[in-house]
Amino acid sequence: MNAPLPKQPVFRFAPSPNGQLHLGHALSAILNHDMAKATSGRFLLRIEDIDLTRCTPEFEAGIYDDLGWLGLSWETPVRRQSEHLDLYRQALGRLIDRGLVYPAFLTRGAIKTAVAAFEAKGKAWPRDPDGAPLYPGEERKLSAAGWQRMLAAGKPHAWRLDMDKAIAELDAPLTWQETGAGPNGETGQIAADPAAWGDVVLSRSDAPSSYHLAVTMDDAMQGVTHVVRGRDLYHATAVHRLLQRLLDLPEPVYHHHRLIHGPDGRKLSKSNKDTGIAAFREAGKTPDDVRALIL
Template sequence: MNESPPVYRFAPSPNGALHLGHALSALVNHGLARAAGGRFLLRLEDIDRARCTIAHERAIEDDLAFLGIAWDGPPRRQSEHFGDYRAALEALVDAGLVYPAFLSRGEIRAFAERHREETGSAWPSDPDGAPLYPGLDRKLPEAERAARIAAGEPHAFRLDMGAALAGLGPLSFAETGAGSDEEASEIAADPAVWGDVVLARRDVPTSYHLAVVVDDALQGVTHVVRGRDLLPATSVHRVLQALLGLPQPVYHHHDLILGPDGRKLSKSAGDTSLAELRAAGLTAADIRRMVGLPATAEPV
């Protein structure tokens, strides 16, 4: 029986211009997909409707075409599939693993500061450096939760990580590391370091974590290739895959393109965009060399 061809994807957010880091990820995904005779998908992660625009979508498509990247089928826009994420969230709610959380980011930071002042020790933070949610409203009576939601009180829906992990055994994921030809090794997942992560908000029925695992499953993605900064988040994705009965892709987290100051490139920091490099006369071959790839793609 023939195996299905592998499926790769590039999933930018259309909330700004692509930079060299995006170019590396797109080129690596596209190259691996074509070399394996597989499919390459474009996904537009546009759940932030306040910042994502059609103009940014068009710019992304122009940049990819400039790099010689073609995708299979129409792009998947997350904003057109909120029902998929809502169904996944409701399954976790029905399982008793999600609760409405009412503390704002500022209130969480204030709680962490009070803890430090009162105990002399720091409140734990997640891998991104944000203080873990203290879970003060994890066990609120259902009637109080309903009343506060009905009153329009801002809230998010968080995964009760302790309860989620209590029903699962050890989790791991297959990671090919720094080389695409390496045998995958199993890496132990540690979702607990993230605490009770946000899965949705009152005005948006999903978070990045929930949407990405649902999309990868629905699109049949077999290989997730992305920057090394997302390696810790894979632990969250593994617990959600396990809870929802979703397939587990093979992961590959590549090195990042860093700026002169040693930090990763960022849209919000205004790092030089691909459009600016194109306007300055650079070619696709120049971009490939700048991100450490051969000037021309290897023949398939």
């Protein structure tokens, strides 16, 4: 019997059209493009426009212009998250049916007030790897009938993953294969710790999906085998691996690359237009100049 052919590597660059691309995006896009080329793989572009209030057609057009100017080419048609909202709703529905998520009714303001009152007593409220306070999770104590009444009343809510229940579903340790490096140089087989994130949001009243759920579903639907992205998303991989296991999705290889910082030492932001790819182009720089700056 002939051995099965190795799976063709699939890489993707997935920006959000809510601002101009900067040098950090250029690094991620170029790495994905070049790694795909080096492995005879595929390079995909995905537009993560789930935030319909901030994403605009103008910024999306700018993404195509910037990447084209950098000399990158990608497969078409481009996947746009706003065209796949039913997919995310269906995935969320599967988790709701299994009792792994619950409706959370506390507003950001209410959470902030609760945390401030707690910490005023000299205690530290637990926080996630990004420094945000973990959700109190009071709704976990409600009966299904209790939160059904609140939903029927039209109270704004988010759907949050019940992290303890989700982890209890696992039948084996949760890990991922890292070929890049974490914040402290971690590489190889990494132990995932989704509990550090608490009860993460999977959907809100004003958005059909969170980043965590949408990116996990998109990577699976597009057959992505290698996720190459910035180190700021290193710890979030634990949540994505948990969702992959819960939804019976394939596990890609992960490669987290260094971040590019501005003169103030902070991670680049789309609001820093002086580091935007378009600004370099307008200043007469070449794609090779940009590569020399970041590679």
